[in-house]
Amino acid sequence: MIKILLLICACLFVLTACATESPAQVVEAYFQAIIDDQPERLAELSCAAWEADALTAATSFRNTGATLDGMQCEANGEEAGYQIVQCQGRIVVVYQGEERAFPLTRYRVIQENNAWRMCGEAG
Amino acid sequence: MLLRIIFGIILIILSACQNSPQLTVLPTLAVLPTAAPLPVVNTVSRAINLPVTWTPTDTSTPLPTDTPTATVTGTLPPTATPTITLTPSITFTPTPMGNARVIGENGVNLRSGPSTRFTPALALLEHHTELMLVGRTNDLLWYEIQTFDGRVGWVYSDLIEVRIDPTVLTVRWIDTPTPPPVVVVDVTEVDGAPPVDGKISQRAIQIYRQGIQRGNSPNVFSKVGDSITANQPFLRVFYNHKYDLASYAYLQPTIDYYYESFGRKSLAASSAFNAAAVLSSIWADTSVCQPNETPLDCEYRVNRPSIAIIMLGSVDMQLYSAAEFEGYMNTIVQSTISQGIIPVRTTFPNRQDFHWYESVEFNDIIRRIAGREQIPLIELRDPALALPDNGVKEDKYHLTEKDSDQIVFNSDEYQWGLPLRDLLTLQMLDTIRRSVR
Numbered sequence: 001m002i003k004i005l006l007l008i009c010a011c012l013f014v015l016t017a018c019a020t021e022s023p024a025q026v027v028e029a030y031f032q033a034i035i036d037d038q039p040e041r042l043a044e045l046s047c048a049a050w051e052a053d054a055l056t057a058a059t060s061f062r063n064t065g066a067t068l069d070g071m072q073c074e075a076n077g078e079e080a081g082y083q084i085v086q087c088q089g090r091i092v093v094v095y096q097g098e099e100r101a102f103p104l105t106r107y108r109v110i111q112e113n114n115a116w117r118m119c120g121e122a123g
Numbered sequence: 124m125l126l127r128i129i130f131g132i133i134l135i136i137l138s139a140c141q142n143s144p145q146l147t148v149l150p151t152l153a154v155l156p157t158a159a160p161l162p163v164v165n166t167v168s169r170a171i172n173l174p175v176t177w178t179p180t181d182t183s184t185p186l187p188t189d190t191p192t193a194t195v196t197g198t199l200p201p202t203a204t205p206t207i208t209l210t211p212s213i214t215f216t217p218t219p220m221g222n223a224r225v226i227g228e229n230g231v232n233l234r235s236g237p238s239t240r241f242t243p244a245l246a247l248l249e250h251h252t253e254l255m256l257v258g259r260t261n262d263l264l265w266y267e268i269q270t271f272d273g274r275v276g277w278v279y280s281d282l283i284e285v286r287i288d289p290t291v292l293t294v295r296w297i298d299t300p301t302p303p304p305v306v307v308v309d310v311t312e313v314d315g316a317p318p319v320d321g322k323i324s325q326r327a328i329q330i331y332r333q334g335i336q337r338g339n340s341p342n343v344f345s346k347v348g349d350s351i352t353a354n355q356p357f358l359r360v361f362y363n364h365k366y367d368l369a370s371y372a373y374l375q376p377t378i379d380y381y382y383e384s385f386g387r388k389s390l391a392a393s394s395a396f397n398a399a400a401v402l403s404s405i406w407a408d409t410s411v412c413q414p415n416e417t418p419l420d421c422e423y424r425v426n427r428p429s430i431a432i433i434m435l436g437s438v439d440m441q442l443y444s445a446a447e448f449e450g451y452m453n454t455i456v457q458s459t460i461s462q463g464i465i466p467v468r469t470t471f472p473n474r475q476d477f478h479w480y481e482s483v484e485f486n487d488i489i490r491r492i493a494g495r496e497q498i499p500l501i502e503l504r505d506p507a508l509a510l511p512d513n514g515v516k517e518d519k520y521h522l523t524e525k526d527s528d529q530i531v532f533n534s535d536e537y538q539w540g541l542p543l544r545d546l547l548t549l550q551m552l553d554t555i556r557r558s559v560r
Contacts, residue, residue: 034405053403053415056451060399060406063442091405095395096350096518102405121404121414 047119082108227282237265322558334463362386369533391422398451434469472507477519514540
């Protein structure tokens with residue numbers, strides 16, 4: 001009985017590891033990593049061409065107390081080989097008592113190394 | 124046996140799992156963006172740049188004066204007995220005519236060297252005084268002269284009329300190259316000559332010319348910075364005509380030349396901006412800027428400036444490391460240069476009890492980049508620290524402002540940080556305008 005339980009747990013573990021994030025989930029995770037200033041996570045979530053930009057963006061929000069307000073992303077078709085993700089919500093920074101907001105817009109996501117990766121803004 | 128079966132199942136599932144992120148190799152983590160390689164400006168010879176930098180410190184050395192000596196050789200023949208003949212005559216002494224004359228309405232100061240640093244002046248030469256030119260500086264901004272009553276010294280070129288080809292004159296003074304170029308306030312200036320002499324580096328001129336060829340506007344500059352630049356009324360007095368230049372009246376043509384830029388709201392200057400933000404498209408104004416376009420590139424594309432007045436660091440030093448700051452500032456400078464725009468760096472002041480160590484380090488980075496790249500530097504920090512409260516407000520880094528919106532120079536820049544920055548920046552713009560014309 002114990003061995004059967006072990007078998008089930010092992011299968012569940014492997015299946016969880018196999019699960020890939022959808023393009024919309026990747027974009028949401030990307031912005032969470034931006035405001036949390038997690039460079040390694042950003043490297044996982046960004047395509048190679050966008051990686052440096054992602055790290056610069058994370059640094060720009062470091063120690064600013066940035067938060068995500070109402071973020072919600074969903075797939076919105078394809079353009080030029082990219083999966084397009086449309087997001088609602090904004091990044092909010094309060095600087096010297098003044099609120100500054102950065103609205104989330106449309107983003108390009110591409111599959112690279114067998115995973116979806118954020119690859120910049122879409123027009 | 125059962126354990127072997129379990130292992131087998133796991134292996135089968137793993138092999139079937141193609142998208143496992145755990146099986147992929149992580150991309151290399153780049154700490155800082157790589158600076159774009161420089162184009163042609165890298166090829167400018169250092170030798171060309173030597174004579175055209177200046178500092179507030181007098182490091183100049185005069186060239187040795189030519190003192191030709193004649194040597195008589197051979198044997199003189201015996202002379203005849205001299206005969207003295209007295210001939211009565213009327214002596215006529217014509218007004219001496221030199222190869223130059225003073226055209227400054229108020230005359231021109233005669234100085235012991237080719238700079239307003241040589242203060243006090245030796246004398247004030249009156250309007251229309253005739254002069255003999257005996258030498259020049261390598262940049263033709265100053266002439267060594269002799270008056271017909273025996274006085275010698277240096278005069279500023281804009282205030283005299285030269286009647287000969289000045290390039291035939293001997294270069295009698297070479298400035299010791301001491302980058303970076305620095306602008307200082309010279310309160311002793313009264314004769315209409317610039318309070319700073321010298322020019323921007325040849326490299327900066329080269330950058331400017333490349334930009335003009337690419338369509339940049341010669342009379343347009345951009346502001347790049349944080350809330351000190353964007354929220355405080357930096358340079359706005361010149362746009363709103365709320366200033367009295369006092370003894371800096373010679374700067375008026377520069378105000379006229381760059382007039383529109385003084386009042387323009389920059390896309391690369393905003394509240395809470397830092398060097399990383401300037402390079403991050405997420406901070407760009409989406410109503411104007413294109414997707415993936417950084418605030419810096421957006422500003423340059425829309426405004427097409429030939430000069431960028433950059434002041435960053437006050438916010439940065441509160442957020443991230445000096446090494447990161449240097450990386451981002453290098454990228455900003457290289458990006459600016461690659462677009463044919465002269466980057467003008469500005470040091471920043473702060474209170475001694477507010478990130479003092481970081482501010483010293485960050486300002487040293489600003490100076491180091493300016494020196495290495497031979498780009499202009501506005502040294503705001505040092506004179507600002509001599510002002511009341513170090514020239515900064517109670518928040519310890521925004522510049523102090525006068526209560527009134529009317530700025531009077533030769534006075535207000537000794538009290539508040541913002542008028543000081545306005546004046547220094549205007550002086551730098553004036554220097555650039557004169558250098559590239």
